[in-house]
Amino acid sequence: MSTAVAGWHAAGLRRAGVIALALAALAASFALDLATGPAMLPVSAVLRTVLGQGSDPMVGAIVWTLRLPIALMAVAVGAALGLSGAVMQTILANPLASSYTLGISAGAGFGAALVILFGAALPLNQDWAIPMAAFAFAGLACAMVAGVGRRRGASPEMLVLAGIACLFLFNALLSLLQFLASPEALQQIVFWLFGSLMRATPARVLVVLLVLAAVLPLLLRDAWRLTALQLGDDRAAALGIAVPALRLRAFAMVSVLTGAAVAFVGTIGFVGLVAPHIARMLVGEDQRHMLPASAAFGALLLSAASVASKSILPGTVFPIGIVTALIGVPFFFWLVLSRGAVR
Amino acid sequence: MRLQARDIAVRYGRHDALRGVSLTAKPGEVLVVLGANGSGKSSLLRSLAGQQKHAGTIAWSGEGGAIGFMPQDSTARPALTVFETVLLGRMRSLTLRVGAADLAAAEAALAETGIAALAQRRLATLSGGQRQLAFLAQTLAAAPKALLLDEPTSALDIAHQLHVLALLREATRRRGLTTIAVLHDINAAARFADRIAVLAEGRLLAYGTPEAVLSRDLLRAAYGVEAAVMAGPDGRPVVIGLGVAAAS
Structure with a gap:
């Protein structure tokens, strides 16, 4: 084997090692997430319950019906946001893109607010009506962006422009609903927009995991094409790739993924922006590694944020959307500043 | 693969980028496309690569294989x-x-x-x-059978230019490639091309060996410049631009 091929194999092994380490850290964070909470249960009691030797039914209820769904939701949503952010940055050729850039989550927020405000009058189960409306409006936002964007050959510039317009539209509509809302409804809307894992239930976790399990293999099938896209549209086309079709296909998959994640937990910022950057720095841009790594780091970030949200004030769980932004913003500034220094 | 292109035409909106261009290229030879900015070089190359909607027919014949296309360097x-x-x-x-x-x-x-x-x-x-x-x-x-290159040497210093072009000619001969390259440097074209096609305003102005094609009159017509054309040390033409030609 030549040094070039050997070097390539070595890089592949190193990247697999990075992903394995991230998963190990994720397992540790997940365990910590189970062990901590406002109920202040002793770790030994939690451990006994997890091992099936617990005798206290209250501890069992807290661990299995409260903490486990939340901890799993953090992992599932974090992975979904990390993965969708990575794909967004690739197809938009923009390192500052995430699933929020194109108004997908603004659409979701509007859909949720719509049901919070008017859903009570309808014979609907709010537990599912709110996520479903959020998902539907995320899809609508995506369809608007794709519909406008494809008119100009689905160029990244056109998609970003259409997406930002969409973001403003749904934010304006959301403000309108907040303006019209009663104080009680307004409080509910604002709390939804904070983003919170507390709404996690086993069924909801399962939905996000299923969407993730369906989308990740589809994206990996396009991994080489997405890698080539980073050389620019012209070169990707010269390699035989139908660029507009690839971009719209990936955009649709990411929208479903983001929609499913945001629908159940509300808007959680910065995971989708930051996780792909960490992944890119550590494993490079070969999307066969970059996509799983982004999902792993997204899951790790949100799981760690979930632990942090319970540790700031013992006995209180901060909305996780606030925690991720507070961690994310300084990181984001550091990222922008260090990029400026490198170039 | 042998290329036979007939009456290639490309329109962008109401603007004709390429009008009725016909040319041939054969295996083992380097064809260089020259022309002023906006003369239709890239449109021609992209049409030949199957990356551009066009009128007219493009036929590749002989032993089949992929067509390699190298676009201009991007950002x-x-x-x-x-x-x-x-x-x-x-x-x-x-x-x-x-x-x-x-x-x-x-x-x-x-x-x-x-x-x-x-x-x-x-x-x-x-x-x-x-x-x-x-x-x-x-x-x-x-492992392409034909090689289409859009300005492979622009923004390179002279050593890298010569290196890339020598490599291209060598690969063309050894692999029997049909190579077509868009270049800006007329002297590089004169040195490395087996044939030169010159475009002006979307039309084929001249097509043939460097010696046959490169002349004062052609350079005035294609680029609007006054130039001296001399024989170089190996007999191939060398062009020295003297100034922008007075409008006629």
Whole structure:
């Protein structure tokens, strides 16, 4: 084997090692997430319950019906946001893109607010009506962006422009609903927009995991094409790739993924922006590694944020959307500043 | 593969970029397309590569195979390594688990372009000349039968220019490629082309060997410049631009 091929194999092994380490850290964070909470249960009691030797039914209820769904939701949503952010940055050729850039989550927020405000009058189960409306409006936002964007050959510039317009539209509509809302409804809307894992239930976790399990293999099938896209549209086309079709296909998959994640937990910022950057720095841009790594780091970030949200004030769980932004913003500034220094 | 293009025409909206261009190219030869900015060179090349809607017929005949197309250098600076970049040239056969044939082809292309030592370097850290070599290796990795290159030497210093062009001619001869390159440098074209096609305002102005094509009158017509054309040390023409021609 030549040094070039050997070097390539070595890089592949190193990247697999990075992903394995991230998963190990994720397992540790997940365990910590189970062990901590406002109920202040002793770790030994939690451990006994997890091992099936617990005798206290209250501890069992807290661990299995409260903490486990939340901890799993953090992992599932974090992975979904990390993965969708990575794909967004690739197809938009923009390192500052995430699933929020194109108004997908603004659409979701509007859909949720719509049901919070008017859903009570309808014979609907709010537990599912709110996520479903959020998902539907995320899809609508995506369809608007794709519909406008494809008119100009689905160029990244056109998609970003259409997406930002969409973001403003749904934010304006959301403000309108907040303006019209009663104080009680307004409080509910604002709390939804904070983003919170507390709404996690086993069924909801399962939905996000299923969407993730369906989308990740589809994206990996396009991994080489997405890698080539980073050389620019012209070169990707010269390699035989139908660029507009690839971009719209990936955009649709990411929208479903983001929609499913945001629908159940509300808007959680910065995971989708930051996780792909960490992944890119550590494993490079070969999307066969970059996509799983982004999902792993997204899951790790949100799981760690979930632990942090319970540790700031013992006995209180901060909305996780606030925690991720507070961690994310300084990181984001550091990222922008260090990029400026490198170039 | 032998190329026979007849009456190629390209329109962008109401603007005719290319009007009724016919030309041929054959294996083992380098055809250089010259012309002023906006004369239709890139439109012609993209049409031949199947990347551009056009009127007219383009026929490639003879032993079949892929057509390698190397677009102009772009501003994209991804964090890909050179090896990964070259491997992408095998796009049509790449799978999640990369096959031995694809690795071998990428390796051979790296060796052929003399950049095996750069294999693990990130693309963004290369000089312009090294980057062009990486993309040339990417194009060669697909084992094409024809090679279409859009300004492969623009923005390169003279040493890298000569290196890239010599490499291209060498690969063309050895692999029996049908090579068509758009160049801006008339003297480089005169040295390396077997044939030259000159475009002006979307029409084919001249087509033939460098000696037959390059003349004062042609340069005035194609570029609007006054120029002296002399015989170089190897008998090929050398062009010295003297000034912009007075409007006639």
